[in-house]
Amino acid sequence: MSVNGAFMRQAGAILAKDLKTEWRAREVFTSMFVFTVLVVVVFQFTIGSNPALIREVAAGVLWVALLFxxxxGLQRAVQMEGEEDCLQGVLLAVQDRSALFLAKALANMIYLLVVAGCILPLFALWFRVDLTASLPDLGVILALGIVGLSVLGTLFSLIVLNIRMREVMLPLLFxxxxxxxxxxxxxxxxxxxxxxxxxxxxDYVILITVFDVVFLVLAVLIFDYVVEE
Amino acid sequence: MKNFWYLFSAYTIIWTALWAYVVYLSQANRALKQDIEALRAQLDNVIAANDASKEGGV
Amino acid sequence: MAGGEKNGRPVNFWPGWYAMLTYVAMVAALWCIFVYAPTEKAQGIVQRIFYFHVSSAMTMFVAFFAVFVASIIYLWKHADWWDQTAMSAAELGVLFCTLVLITGPIWGRPIWGVWWTWDPTLTLTLVLWLIYVAYLMLRADATDPRRARFAAILGIVGFIDVPLIRWSIEKWRNLHPDPVIVQSGGTTGLPPAMMLTFLVSLTAFLLLFVFLLRQRMAIARRRHELEVLRYKVDEALFG
Structure with a gap:
C-alpha cells in the first residue's frame, strides 16, 4: 500500500460517507451507547453495594462495556453493509483496498470514542469514582485501547461479513x-x-501501543486477502 | 503410592483421547476411500452409457 | 496401511515403517516414564504426568506454529495443500491443547491443592484453545474458498497474538499470586535421567503429530476429491 494523497482522499471519502449515513440514522451509535449503559447498570446490580468492591471492579466493568x-457496533455495521450490499460497490471504486479498511476502522474508533465520552460521566457517578484528576491520562489509555479494539474488530467484522453465522462468529473470534x-x-x-x-x-502503555501497532500493520498488510474475489 | 489415581487418570485420558482420534481418522479415511471408489465407478458407468447412447444415435 | 498406487494417483503415500517408528517411540516413552525415570522427591509419582503434559504443550505450539506458517504460504501461493496443512494442524493443535488443559489440573490438584490456578502457561493455553476452537468453527464447512482465506488470516493473527497474551498474562499474574501452594513444584534443572525421559516423550509426541497430521490431511484431500467427483458425475448425468 502507498500512503499518499489519493489513498488518504479515498479513505476520507469513505469515512465521510459512513459518518454522514450514521449522522442521519444514528443507529450504530445509539445501539452501542444504550448497550454500554446497560452493561454498566447490570454490573451494578450483580456487584452489590460494597463501595470498596465497586471501586475495585470499576475499571473492569468499563472495559467489558466498551468491548461489548x-x-x-460492528455487528450493526456489518448488517447494514450486508443489507445494502454496498461494500462491493465501494471495493470496485477504490484502487487501494486498505483505504476501505482504514476508513471502516476510523469510523468505529470515532463511535467508540463518542460512546466512551458519554459513558464516563455516568460511570463516575454510578461507581462513585472521581475522575477529574486523572482525566487526561485516562483519555490517553481510552484512546489507545479503542484504537486496538477498532482495528482488530474491524478486521474480524470484514472477515465474518460473508459467512453464515456472522453474528455468533464475530465475538467468538474477536x-x-x-x-x-x-x-x-x-x-x-x-x-x-x-x-x-x-x-x-x-508497561501497560507500551503493551497497548505494541498491540495497536502490530495489528494495524498486520491488518493493512493482509486486508487485500480479505476482500479479494 | 500416594496420588496414584491422579497419575493413572492423567495417562488414561491421554491414551484414550489419542486412541479415539486415531480410530476416528482411520474410519473417516476408509469411509471416504469407499465413497470415492463408488463414485469413480459410477462416473465410468455414466460416461460409458453416454458414449453408447451417442453411438446409437448416429 | 501400506503405500500403494491406483490409477496413477498415490492413494496412500503413507509409509508403514513410519507408523511403526511412532508406535515404538510411544512405547519407549511409556517405558522411560514408568520404569526408567526416578520418582521425584518433592512431588512423588504425580510428577510423572509432567512428561506427557509438557510434551503435549510443546506439540501444541508446534501445531499452531505450523498453522501460522501454512496460512502465510497459503495466502501467498493459493495452493490447496497449504490450506489442508493449516486446517489439519489446527485440529491437532486443539487436540493437544485439550490434553494440556485436562492433564494440567490433574497434575496441579495434588501439587497446588487446587484444580485450577491462573498459572501463566495454563492461562495462555486456555486462551489459545478459545482462539483455535473459533478457527475450527470458522471453517466448519471448508467448501467456500473464501473461508479458507479467512481462516488463514485468523491463523496468522492468532499466532502473532501469542507473545502478547503471554506478556499481558504475566503482568496480570503479578497482581494475583497463587492461592494455595501445598508444595512448590519446579521442573527446571531436571536430573539427566528425567531429562532423557522427557526428550524421549517429546520425540514420540512430535512423531505422533506428524503421523496424525498426514492422516488428517489425507482426509482433507479425499473430501476435496470427493467433491470434484460429485461435480463430475452431476455434469456427466445432466450435461
Whole structure:
C-alpha cells in the first residue's frame, strides 16, 4: 500500500460517507451507547453495594462495556453493509483496498470514542469514582485501547461479513484475540483511578501501543486477502 | 503410592483421547476411500452409457 | 496401511515403517516414564504426568506454529495443500491443547491443592484453545474458498497474538499470586535421567503429530476429491 494523497482522499471519502449515513440514522451509535449503559447498570446490580468492591471492579466493568459495545457496533455495521450490499460497490471504486479498511476502522474508533465520552460521566457517578484528576491520562489509555479494539474488530467484522453465522462468529473470534489489550487496559485504568499517573503504568502503555501497532500493520498488510474475489 | 489415581487418570485420558482420534481418522479415511471408489465407478458407468447412447444415435 | 498406487494417483503415500517408528517411540516413552525415570522427591509419582503434559504443550505450539506458517504460504501461493496443512494442524493443535488443559489440573490438584490456578502457561493455553476452537468453527464447512482465506488470516493473527497474551498474562499474574501452594513444584534443572525421559516423550509426541497430521490431511484431500467427483458425475448425468 502507498500512503499518499489519493489513498488518504479515498479513505476520507469513505469515512465521510459512513459518518454522514450514521449522522442521519444514528443507529450504530445509539445501539452501542444504550448497550454500554446497560452493561454498566447490570454490573451494578450483580456487584452489590460494597463501595470498596465497586471501586475495585470499576475499571473492569468499563472495559467489558466498551468491548461489548465494539462487538455490537460492528455487528450493526456489518448488517447494514450486508443489507445494502454496498461494500462491493465501494471495493470496485477504490484502487487501494486498505483505504476501505482504514476508513471502516476510523469510523468505529470515532463511535467508540463518542460512546466512551458519554459513558464516563455516568460511570463516575454510578461507581462513585472521581475522575477529574486523572482525566487526561485516562483519555490517553481510552484512546489507545479503542484504537486496538477498532482495528482488530474491524478486521474480524470484514472477515465474518460473508459467512453464515456472522453474528455468533464475530465475538467468538474477536474476544479471545483481544485478551492482551483488555488485560492491559483494565489494569492501566484501575491504576489511574487509584491516583497513579501515566509514568507509573508505562508497561501497560507500551503493551497497548505494541498491540495497536502490530495489528494495524498486520491488518493493512493482509486486508487485500480479505476482500479479494 | 500416594496420588496414584491422579497419575493413572492423567495417562488414561491421554491414551484414550489419542486412541479415539486415531480410530476416528482411520474410519473417516476408509469411509471416504469407499465413497470415492463408488463414485469413480459410477462416473465410468455414466460416461460409458453416454458414449453408447451417442453411438446409437448416429 | 501400506503405500500403494491406483490409477496413477498415490492413494496412500503413507509409509508403514513410519507408523511403526511412532508406535515404538510411544512405547519407549511409556517405558522411560514408568520404569526408567526416578520418582521425584518433592512431588512423588504425580510428577510423572509432567512428561506427557509438557510434551503435549510443546506439540501444541508446534501445531499452531505450523498453522501460522501454512496460512502465510497459503495466502501467498493459493495452493490447496497449504490450506489442508493449516486446517489439519489446527485440529491437532486443539487436540493437544485439550490434553494440556485436562492433564494440567490433574497434575496441579495434588501439587497446588487446587484444580485450577491462573498459572501463566495454563492461562495462555486456555486462551489459545478459545482462539483455535473459533478457527475450527470458522471453517466448519471448508467448501467456500473464501473461508479458507479467512481462516488463514485468523491463523496468522492468532499466532502473532501469542507473545502478547503471554506478556499481558504475566503482568496480570503479578497482581494475583497463587492461592494455595501445598508444595512448590519446579521442573527446571531436571536430573539427566528425567531429562532423557522427557526428550524421549517429546520425540514420540512430535512423531505422533506428524503421523496424525498426514492422516488428517489425507482426509482433507479425499473430501476435496470427493467433491470434484460429485461435480463430475452431476455434469456427466445432466450435461
Amino acid at each position: 459495545a465494539t462487538v455490537i 474476544l479471545p484475540v483481544s485478551v492482551p489489550l483488555l488485560i492491559a487496559s483494565v489494569y492501566a485504568t484501575g491504576d489511574l483511578i487509584d491516583g497513579k499517573t501515566l509514568a507509573d503504568i508505562r
